Amino acid sequence: MDTLKEPFDFPVRENTKSFLEIIHVETGERETLATFDQVIEAPNWTRDDRIIYNSGGHIYSFDINTNERNVxxxxxxxxxxxxxxxSPDESQIAVSHHTLEDRQSRIYILPLKGGHPTLITPMAPSYLHGWSPDGKTLSYCAERNGQxxxxxxxxxxxxxKQLTDLPxxxxxxxxxxxxxxxxxxxxxxxxxxxxxxxxxGSDQTQMTFEESNNWFPHVSPNGEKVVYLSYRKGDVEPGDHPPNKDVELRIMSNSxxxxxxxxxxxxxxxTINVNSWSPDSKQIAYVRYELND
Known part of the structure; x- marks a missing residue:
């Protein structure tokens, strides 16, 4: 178990205001749910209308109906x-936590209501992105041997199990x-x-062919649509996804x-590092930012 025996300078983006918003994917209608005077990130949308997000190293729950916020x-x-x-039944949450011994990201699972985290990936760095519908498997990006x-x-x-190995x-x-x-x-x-x-891991197929850098595909719960984050070509290096850029949310068919x-x-x-579709596949939650003067 990690114990806080020394200071840990968790990266913080200062002078940034966050806007937790939702957009209807068919009508384009937008709504701001809440404004924060600090950086929040990566909304997950639960079936009981809560938004789970991270901020300052902690995980929070925001109730859409009451605006109540809890760590x-x-x-x-x-x-x-x-x-x-x-998790598929929403009883658990898997997180990517930077451990004290080497400050690298490892994946843990804990109850969504809160509780003791269980280590899943001893090797680091490991960055979580998916949980299989049967609840048995996690998918993640990891650096091993410099790749x-x-x-x-x-x-x-x-x-x-390694699924990709191309440069x-x-x-x-x-x-x-x-x-x-x-x-x-x-x-x-x-x-x-x-x-x-x-x-x-078989049949690896390119799905977009655009003159942009496209990140984080999220499939709608009904399996029909995919939303992703797009940076303009030239604004970033292809392998980088920094904050504070003019970006787009784009949507496509799952085919x-x-x-x-x-x-x-x-x-x-x-903005949308993790899946933020509403349970009815009609809306997307995302985070927009503003820099304070």
């Missing part, structure tokens, strides 16, 4: 980044609701693009084809 007790896992995912690839591991822990950065692996596919983003073709593969613009905003890192 989720995650024990020693209090240096969590923006890679957190709910970032896609891995899976049983939720009970054990031996990780370039592979990131953002998320299961489709039927469990057949893992969607991810990769620089293997030059720019960062959206890819899809079978859940065991591929041409995407359409959903929203332009000031954001990037933290």
């Amino acid at each position: 989720i007790d995650s024990g020693f896992a209090c240096f969590c980044n923006n890679d957190h995912v709910l 970032y690839d896609i891995y899976t591991i049983p939720t009970s822990g054990g031996i990780e 370039g950065l592979d990131d953002g692996p998320e299961y489709s609701p039927d469990g057949r596919h893992i969607w991810f983003n990769s620089t293997r073709s030059g720019l960062m693009q959206i890819w899809r593969m079978n859940a065991m 591929g084809g041409e995407s359409r613009l959903l929203l332009k905003l000031f954001g990037g890192q933290g």
Whole structure:
């Protein structure tokens, strides 16, 4: 167990205001749920209309109907980044927590109501992105031997399985609701693009071919649509996803084809790092930022 025996300077973006917002994917209607005088990131949307997000290393719950905000007790896992995912039954949350011994990200599971975290990935760094619909497997991006690839591991822990091994950065692996596919983003073709593969790693197929850098594909609960974050070509290096950039949220069919613009905003890192679809597949939660003067 990690204990706080020394200071840990968790990275903080100062002078930034955060806006937790939702957008209807068909009408484009937007609503601001709450404003924060600090950085919040990566909303997960629960079936009982709560938004789970991270801020300052902690995990929080925001009730859409009452605006009540509560920190989720995650024990020693209090240096969590923006890679957190709910279990299919929403009884648990898996988090990526920077451990004290080497300050690298490892994946833990704990009750969503709060409780003791259980280590799943002893090897680091590991950044969580997906939980299989049957509840048995986690998917994540990990650096091993200087290369970032896609891995899976049983939720009970054990031996990780490497799914990608081509040159370039592979990131953002998320299961489709039927469990057949893992969607991810990769620089293997030059720019960062959206890819899809079978859940065991075969048939790796490029799904976007745009002159932009596309990150974090999130499949709607009904399996029909995919939303992702897009940086303009030239604004960032293909393997980088910084904050405080003019970006777009784009949406496409799960079968591929041409995407359409959903929203332009000031954001990037933290906006939609994890799946933030509403349970009815009609809306997306996201975080927009403003820099204070």
